[in-house]
Amino acid sequence: MSILKVIEVLANSNKGWEDAARNAVDHASKTVKNIRSVYINEQSATVKDGKIDNYRVNVKITFEVN
Template sequence: MAILKVIELLANSDKSWEDAAQKALDQASRSVDHIRSVYINEQSATVKDGKIDDYRVNVKITFEVK
């Protein structure tokens, strides 16, 4: 039986929600091994001059504890 753990991260990007999620995964991968999934819990954005200025995601990353 595998034991899984979930951590929650907030990340942002000036490009896209996908890029923000990738940044969260990249950051988590620096200190966590055996990542199995990324769940996008929430998406939001800030607006400046009528355009999206910053994409934000709240993600849950699941990884196996060895």
């Protein structure tokens, strides 16, 4: 039987939501091992001069606890 834990991470990118999600996993993986999945909980963006300038995601990252 595996024990799984879920953490919530906020991340951003100026390229897109997919890149923001990738940034969340990349940053979390520096201290969290055995990441199994990522769930995109929310997406948002900020707008500057009529254009999107920053993509934001709120993700849930699931990992196995040893």
